[in-house]
Amino acid sequence: MKFVCGNFKMNGSVSTISDYVKSLNELDPEVLENLCVCVPHPLLGFAQEAKFNLGAQDCYLEKHGAYTGDVSPALLHECGAKYVLIGHSERRKYHKETDSLVYKKALVASQCHLTPIVCVGENKDQINDRYEVLRAQINALSVKFNDKPIKSIMIAYEPVWAIGIGEIPEPKIIDSVCEFISELAIKIFGRKINVLYGGSVNADNAEEILALKNVDGVLVGGACLEIEKFKPIINQASRY
Ligand code: PGA
Numbered sequence: 001m002k003f004v005c006g007n008f009k010m011n012g013s014v015s016t017i018s019d020y021v022k023s024l025n026e027l028d029p030e031v032l033e034n035l036c037v038c039v040p041h042p043l044l045g046f047a048q049e050a051k052f053n054l055g056a057q058d059c060y061l062e063k064h065g066a067y068t069g070d071v072s073p074a075l076l077h078e079c080g081a082k083y084v085l086i087g088h089s090e091r092r093k094y095h096k097e098t099d100s101l102v103y104k105k106a107l108v109a110s111q112c113h114l115t116p117i118v119c120v121g122e123n124k125d126q127i128n129d130r131y132e133v134l135r136a137q138i139n140a141l142s143v144k145f146n147d148k149p150i151k152s153i154m155i156a157y158e159p160v161w162a163i164g165i166g167e168i169p170e171p172k173i174i175d176s177v178c179e180f181i182s183e184l185a186i187k188i189f190g191r192k193i194n195v196l197y198g199g200s201v202n203a204d205n206a207e208e209i210l211a212l213k214n215v216d217g218v219l220v221g222g223a224c225l226e227i228e229k230f231k232p233i234i235n236q237a238s239r240y
Contacts, residue, residue, distance in 0.1 A: 001030060002210055002237040003194055003217030005117060006037040006224030007085060017046045023227045025051045031238050036083045041071055044079040055083035058091055061104040073112035084109045086116045089160045099140035110151045117154045124161035131180060138181060142188040154194040155181055156219040162199030164222060171208050178214035203232040210236050
């Protein structure tokens, strides 16, 4: 099966999370293993019954300390998270996260037994230079920080201009960009890592995206919020 990761963003509530979890828990065990939902931090505590993987949407770059308002990756792991999104374009845009900060967060997350899902992607005005933009974002992950490499990692290709608008790049472009990322990642990490596609994935386009050879899974924002819209995407991914 290909991997499916939902991203609640700043949505979801205590009153609805338990029905949501129950409904996804009905899926087959193999599907549950390849499914992750990244919820806002407080909801981790209300989703403990989940048989699928839980994820967070950000973490701090230290394990503990005097950092008011930030959340430690070690605590997220203790709260049941297995994955954490790092460097989502909304973090890069609204919180001015840089490639070097993204690297540090990914490294500390992986030391705390979380798998970072590092988001990369070009803005609309960078479309013609997208390979250079992506190369810089991904090469930043290769910087040795105290000589400790990142252990487990996934990369999500999310063209910023395709997020939340209902339109995706041409499938052949998605495929070749994901192949480019995968080959670059092999050079950096010395092994194949999963490359996801994200940006306006929905029940109507999931089939053609998931059929692409170099796409190992999808990162789903808006369409993961309602079970009826999310389940068809998960079903498509489970056909591989
Ligand atoms: P979207 O968001 O599926 O709503 O476009 C994807 C994301 O930002 O992770």
